[in-house]
Each structure stands twice: as structure tokens, then as C-alpha cells.
Amino acid sequence: MLLFTSVGCQGTETPAVRESTSGNQARTASAEKTVHQNADKAESTAAHDAQQPSPANKVSIDNFTFNPETLEVPAGTKVIWVNGDDVPHTVRSVEDAFRSGTLDTDDVYERVFSEPGTYEYYCGVHRHMTGKIVVK
Numbered sequence: 001m002l003l004f005t006s007v008g009c010q011g012t013e014t015p016a017v018r019e020s021t022s023g024n025q026a027r028t029a030s031a032e033k034t035v036h037q038n039a040d041k042a043e044s045t046a047a048h049d050a051q052q053p054s055p056a057n058k059v060s061i062d063n064f065t066f067n068p069e070t071l072e073v074p075a076g077t078k079v080i081w082v083n084g085d086d087v088p089h090t091v092r093s094v095e096d097a098f099r100s101g102t103l104d105t106d107d108v109y110e111r112v113f114s115e116p117g118t119y120e121y122y123c124g125v126h127r128h129m130t131g132k133i134v135v136k
């Protein structure tokens with residue numbers, strides 16, 4: 001009987017009460033819909049705070065150790081690993097969420113952590129090297 005096919009944001013909805021006996025358009029005044037979502041207003045909060053080499057997002061690899069071993073960061077942080085050793089290391093997620101290539105001396109691996117959680121990782125070359133990123 002009633003088919004509200006497309007109730008869009010057209011704006012020209014005249015709430016006309018039509019009571020025809022054929023009953024094919026019994027649209028009694030329920031057309032008060034002004035749902036404008038304002039979707040074209042792009043949120044511009046916190047888009048550009050990279051480029052700041054703060055030590056709070058850096059893991060140094062020195063003497064076969066990830067330092068700090070546990071790094072806690074807010075979600076959205078780009079974490080940077082820097083290999084300070086003169087032997088190659090890698091950064092591999094235990095759950096395979098991420099994996100660096102081989103990091104030679106002074107090589108950098110970086111990854112943005114946008115999802116909260118705990119990310120354990122290790123060095124694929126030296127399995128005893130472990131670390132953890134805790135994303136809040």
C-alpha cells in the first residue's frame with residue numbers, strides 16, 4: 001500500500017494531504033524530515049602533528065636491546081625504530097601485524113599505530129630481542 005521509496009533531502013516535500021479513493025498516495029502529513037548531516041564539513045583536528053621527533057615515539061636499538069622495551073603511545077602515533085647497532089636487526093610483530101625490512105646501522109623503521117592495543121614484537125634475526133608497543 002504505502003511505498004516511501006526515496007525520502008531524500010530534496011527539500012521540496014509538500015505535506016499535502018491527499019485522500020484519494022484509489023489510495024495510491026495516502027501520504028498523510030508525516031513528511032517533516034529535515035535531516036541534513038552537514039557532511040561537507042571535514043573535521044580538521046589533529047591531522048598534522050607528525051614531523052616532531054619527540055623521544056616519546058622512538059625506540060632505539062642498541063646492544064641487542066629495544067630501548068625502551070615497552071613504549072606507551074596514544075593512538076595515532078607514528079613509532080620510529082632506529083638501529084644504533086652495527087649489526088642488522090629487524091622489527092617483527094608477534095601477531096604479524098607489521099614487519100620491517102632488515103635494518104642496517106642507522107636505518108629507520110616507522111609505523112603508525114592507530115588502533116589501541118598491545119603490540120609485541122621481536123627481532124627476526126635475534127629472537128631473544130623483544131619489545132612491546134602499548135597503544136592507548
Ligand SMILES: [Cu+2]
Nearest residue numbers: 089123125126
Ligand atoms: Cu636483532
